[in-house]
Amino acid sequence: MVRNTDQTGIVVTGVSGRMGQTLVRLVQDNPRTQLCGALERAGHAWIGQDIGTAMGGAALGVIVTADAVQAFERADAVIDFTAPAATVAFAQVATACGVVHVIGTTGMTDEDIAAIDAGADKSVIVRAGNMSLGVNLLVQLTRQVAAALDEDYDIEVIEAHHRHKVDAPSGTALMLGEAAAAGRGVTLADVADRGRDGITGARARGDIGFTAIRGGDIIGEHDVMFAADGERIVLRHAASDRSVFARGAIKAALWGQSQSPGHYSMLDVLGLS
Numbered sequence: 001m002v003r004n005t006d007q008t009g010i011v012v013t014g015v016s017g018r019m020g021q022t023l024v025r026l027v028q029d030n031p032r033t034q035l036c037g038a039l040e041r042a043g044h045a046w047i048g049q050d051i052g053t054a055m056g057g058a059a060l061g062v063i064v065t066a067d068a069v070q071a072f073e074r075a076d077a078v079i080d081f082t083a084p085a086a087t088v089a090f091a092q093v094a095t096a097c098g099v100v101h102v103i104g105t106t107g108m109t110d111e112d113i114a115a116i117d118a119g120a121d122k123s124v125i126v127r128a129g130n131m132s133l134g135v136n137l138l139v140q141l142t143r144q145v146a147a148a149l150d151e152d153y154d155i156e157v158i159e160a161h162h163r164h165k166v167d168a169p170s171g172t173a174l175m176l177g178e179a180a181a182a183g184r185g186v187t188l189a190d191v192a193d194r195g196r197d198g199i200t201g202a203r204a205r206g207d208i209g210f211t212a213i214r215g216g217d218i219i220g221e222h223d224v225m226f227a228a229d230g231e232r233i234v235l236r237h238a239a240s241d242r243s244v245f246a247r248g249a250i251k252a253a254l255w256g257q258s259q260s261p262g263h264y265s266m267l268d269v270l271g272l273s
């Protein structure tokens with residue numbers, strides 16, 4: 001693969017995954033980006049194969065590798081939708097190689113995020129539980145509606161995803177919960193009600209509740225409900241194609257090229273912060 005210096009060179013991690021394959025296609029289709037690396041975990045069946053043929057199409061001239069250092073060294077950005085442990089490890093390599101790290105991985109602990117942020121004084125990190133324009137607008141709307149309504153309105157975040165998803169609540173649900181809490185001027189950790197089961201007692205005033213549905217091939221649906229006596233407001237986003245997340249991630253990788261080191265969100269990328 002010969003690097004085209006007119007294009008932003010992108011490495012995609014977890015290339016055999018749902019988001020990995022979507023990203024490979026969209027990076028390849030975007031005239032401003034060049035796929036210059038394809039990563040999978042050591043021992044994966046795709047290692048050593050051309051990513052295009054591994055995905056069932058034409059060869060793209062990029063061989064799937066488990067060597068992150070070698071892949072990141074010749075890139076401008078890495079787009080990473082994998083798993084928390086992998087993302088923490090990739091963050092160290094991205095910082096060492098000076099590439100923009102766009103992180104879509106969810107389910108991270110506070111310790112994982114602190115480990116990733118350790119590199120933010122030296123490199124550009126863009127992380128968001130949801131990279132779509134629609135959800136980031138929904139985040140802003142949620143904050144505004146929560147600020148306008150008092151605690152007579154019970155806030156519930158309801159999310160639905162495919163049967164393979166391993167983390168709950170979703171990263172998006174947590175973003176929406178944070179936005180609702182910020183609108184109310186409270187800390188989410190103090191008011192979050194997650195995983196009701198059994199004799200839970202009545203709902204506490206001011207709580208923000210979470211419900212996770214898992215089934216079939218649902219790509220990602222999120223409702224924020226404000227329920228009061230006599231009326232209900234529901235803000236809703238439904239994704240019907242993973243390309244909405246991939247397009248946002250590519251936008252972040254391009255935007256990150258002209259930023260100073262730091263930890264950014266998709267709201268920054270979209271000018272909504």
Ligand SMILES: NC(=O)C1=CN([C@@H]2O[C@H](COP(=O)(O)OP(=O)(O)OC[C@H]3O[C@@H](n4cnc5c(N)ncnc54)[C@H](OP(=O)(O)O)[C@@H]3O)[C@@H](O)[C@H]2O)C=CC1
Nearest residue numbers: 014017018019040041081082086104105106129130131245
């Ligand atoms: N922020 C956003 O907008 C979005 C975020 N996501 C998040 O992205 C993540 C991935 O989602 P999805 O694509 O559906 O999941 P998949 O399970 O389909 O894909 C994850 C990929 O990462 C690979 N992987 C895991 N560990 C490593 C490693 N150490 N090195 C290299 N590759 C590794 C997996 O390989 P293997 O199969 O061998 O484990 C797999 O190919 C999830 O956290 C999800 O919540 C998803 C959509 C949108």
Ligand SMILES: O=C(O)C1=N[C@H](C(=O)O)C[C@H](O)C1
Nearest residue numbers: 106129130165170171172220
């Ligand atoms: O795992 C997924 O699929 C998705 N994960 C993200 C999340 O946890 O919110 C974003 C999107 O909803 C799809």
